[in-house]
Amino acid sequence: MTDQAAGITGFNALSNAAATDALLACCASPALAREVLAGRPYRSADDLYATADAVLAALPEEDIDRAVAGHPRIGGRTDNVASAREQSGVAAATDAVRSALAEGNRAYEQRFGHRYLVCATGRTGAELLDLLTTRLHNDPATERAVMRTELARINRIRLRRMLEGLA
Numbered sequence: 001m002t003d004q005a006a007g008i009t010g011f012n013a014l015s016n017a018a019a020t021d022a023l024l025a026c027c028a029s030p031a032l033a034r035e036v037l038a039g040r041p042y043r044s045a046d047d048l049y050a051t052a053d054a055v056l057a058a059l060p061e062e063d064i065d066r067a068v069a070g071h072p073r074i075g076g077r078t079d080n081v082a083s084a085r086e087q088s089g090v091a092a093a094t095d096a097v098r099s100a101l102a103e104g105n106r107a108y109e110q111r112f113g114h115r116y117l118v119c120a121t122g123r124t125g126a127e128l129l130d131l132l133t134t135r136l137h138n139d140p141a142t143e144r145a146v147m148r149t150e151l152a153r154i155n156r157i158r159l160r161r162m163l164e165g166l167a
Contacts, residue, residue: 004045007163012041026158028070031063045163056152068114074128075101086120093125104132112143119153
């Protein structure tokens with residue numbers, strides 16, 4: 001049995017409460033957790049990922065806002081292990097980059113009304129700052145679409161890690 005197959009078997013076997021907690025650790029949207037939970041049992045990890053993607057795509061903006069609020073600011077301090085691992089590239093950033101990220105986060109939040117969300121896995125602080133600077137030029141509708149795409153990427157990474165932990 002592959003790790004993904006073992007992971008999906010483990011996920012399907014979790015109690016509803018434990019599965020909900022595991023899903024909320026991946027994405028802070030209770031609506032997403034409820035809908036993904038309702039799809040159990042899953043035949044494969046790909047089926048889980050496809051369901052999570054479809055649910056996320058259909059979520060109303062207020063549920064997306066809840067999910068985004070569950071993420072710390074890029075470059076900010078966090079006790080969330082997943083977020084800290086994902087943003088590990090910022091740890092090696094210079095003070096100037098970290099300061100520019102903090103300033104950029106404030107400008108972004110003022111412009112768009114929500115946190116700057118980006119899939120930070122494997123990216124340096126400088127790369128995240130460049131992306132932030134570029135995205136500040138988006139119009140609000142474009143930025144919402146970009147942010148949803150980034151949230152889906154983060155969710156996939158976290159769901160994969162969740163399944164690996166259940167294998």
